[in-house]
Amino acid sequence: MTDMTDRPPTRFSRPGHGWQQVGQQLMSAASTVAGRAPRAPLPVGAPDEVLAQVAAELGPQDLPAAGIGEQAALNRMAQIVHEYGLNLTHELCAAHLQPPPLSVAVAADALASATNASLDTYDSGPATLAIEEWTVQALARLAGLPATSGGVFGPGGSYSNLLAMLIARDQAGAKRGIDIRHDGVVALGDPVVLCSRVAHFSVQRACAALGLGESAVVTVDCDDEHRMVPSALSAVLDSLEEAGRTPIAVVATAGTTDFGTVDPLPLIADIAYERGLWLHVDAAYGFGALFSDRFAGLLSGIDRADSITLDLHKVGWQPAAASLLLLADTESFSSLDRSVAYLNPEDDLEAGFGGQLGLTLQTTRRPDVLKVATTLMAYGRNGLGEMLESCHELALHAQSRVASEPQFELVSEATLTTVVFRYLCDELDIDQVNAEVRRRLISSGTALIGRTQVRIAADGEPRTCLKLTLLNPETTADDIERLFDEIVRVALEVESEGLAPAALNVGVAHD
Ligand SMILES: Cc1ncc(COP(=O)(O)O)c(C=O)c1O
Known part of the structure; x- marks a missing residue:
């Protein structure tokens, strides 16, 4: 029998037989940028200049009639993203929930692309179907979900939240004898989803996309630590019910985007359970x-959830996307189920050729799980736990530096890996100065830090704050010191130069 690899070379890559070739091509592309000086977190310069430089590198916006060849194209792209892209491995890169990915996860992700498997049917990728099931069950067990649980990987936390809201909506319908798939959402009356004031905005977007409207989301007050107040949840539910609206789900946040704080899950679970809410x-x-x-x-208390969104492209050190929606009862996926003639006809299903088409809105679905399973296998729970603990220590270090200097105000203490603070000054507008400091740090190539808006006084306007999201376990306490030295240096520079006219018009969105 002739092995495909024995065939003579062709003009094209060998689709489907390319793992070795992919490895060689990547090695070669990597060598074109190896040895270049360590870069800044983002390219130096103003955004319009940087984007214009990339556009110039790419040339006219016309499809070239003739290609330059695979390796040359790959080397060129490697060079462009190296020079003008984001460098998450930089120690002073601490803006978003976007970690430097583990190299083993990147390699496994390339493997996923090389297989080009899909998870919708058995015949589009049997191995990855079993790998997804193993991973889903391992993570469901870690969460303490029951044996009936199941899950599905998808392209991000926003999507997992959308899917969760879709399932909650359909289950609320099923309880009332309504099949939303056929009858539409109108039959559900006036549905409401409850979440805290600082829940992720994807909850609102999900409700809009599902035909419930953003106004279906009612937000609940938080305590001083940005956690939902259970008594406020009960009070809001009482008033909604009195007003004839139909609460269908409560969304609790375990790790708010800005603060990492966790809503009181056991008390919220009690309330949801008593009222029959998802x-x-x-x-x-x-x-x-x-x-x-x-x-x-x-x-x-997370074990009492009906559904859980978890993103391993955040605390999990995976390249995006590695998002999983877990359900406590896999039967709840039922409204997504489909039998499609060309994919999963009944007789194929009976013969065991089914896949996971019926767990999601996607048809072709790439095996994001491959990198997750590889990472879990490589590091185990303890390895990932150690990474989180290192990042938390960095957050504590940052917090103590903020607390030790009078020109800083600590806005939120570290729960996980984020610290929110602001620089204080007398002469200039504090919001504008903080926004300008961040922009200058980025454009000068010194550091990449985040920003957000926080209502510091309970009855006050939201104020512009700086935020560190520390997700690089290789960063050291000395790096954090250096980062704060830079923040102070740039802040003093802004104070002495004053705000340029452009800075006066940005970053002052008091909403
Ligand atoms: C709490 C929370 N939920 C959902 C999301 C959305 O995740 P993604 O950006 O992967 O869509 C985020 C993003 O930061 C988040 O912090």
Whole structure:
């Protein structure tokens, strides 16, 4: 029998037989940028200049009639993203929930692309179907979900939240004898989804996309630590019911985007249970706490969720996307089920040729799980837990530096890996100065830090704050010191130069 690899070379890559070739091509592309000086977190310069430089590198916006060849094209792209892209491995890169990915996960992701498997049917990728099932069950067990649980990987936390809201909506319909798939959402009356004031905005977007409207989302007050107040949830539910509206789900956040704080899950679970409401826990950021004995207690009560979003492209050190929606009862996926003649006809299903088409809105679905399973296998729970603990220590270090200097105000203490603070000054507008400091740090190539808006006084306007999201376990305490030295240096520079006219018009969105 002739092995495909024995065939003579062709003009094209060998689709489907290319793992070795992919490896060689990547090595070669990597060598074109190896040895270049370590870069800034983002390219130096103003955004319009940087984007114009990339456009110039690419040339006219016309499809070239003739290609330059595979390796040359790959080397060129490697060089462009190296020079003008984002460098998450930089120690002073601390803006978003976007970690430097583990190299083993990147390699496994390339493997996923090389297989080009899909998870919709058995014959589009049997191995990856079994790998997804193994991973889903391992993570469901870590969350303490029952044996009936199941899950599905998807292209991000926003999508997992959308799917959770779709399932909650359909289950609310099923309870009332309404099949939303056929009858539409109008039959559901005036549905409401409840979440805290600082829940992720994807909850609102999901409700809009599902035909419930953003106004279906009613937000509940938080305590001083940005956690939903259970008594406020009960009060809002009472008033909604009195007004004749139909609460269908409560979304608790385990790891708020800005603060990493966790809503009181056991009390919220009690309320949802008593009122027969779907409980979704958005643990996109916080799920990783379960990897560490030190932090797992923060998520106690998550085992009572009907659904959980978790993103391993946040605390999990995966390249995006590695998002999983877990359900406590796999039967709840039923409204997504489909039998399609060309994919999963009944007789094929009976013969065991089914896949996971019926768990999601996607048809072709790439095996994001491959990198996750590889990482879990490579590091185990303890390895990931250690990474989280290192990042938390960095956050504590940052917090103590903020607390030790009078020109800083600590706005939110570190729960997981984020610290929110602001620079204080007398002469200039504090919001504008903080926004300008961040922009200058980025454009000068010194550091990449985040920003957000926080209502510091309970009855006050939201104020512009700086935010560190520390997800690089290789960063050191000295790096954090250097970062703050830079923040102070740039802030003093802004104070002495004053705000340029452009800075006066940006970053002042008091909403
Ligand atoms: C709590 C929370 N939920 C959902 C999301 C959305 O995740 P993604 O960006 O993967 O869509 C985020 C993003 O930061 C988040 O922090």
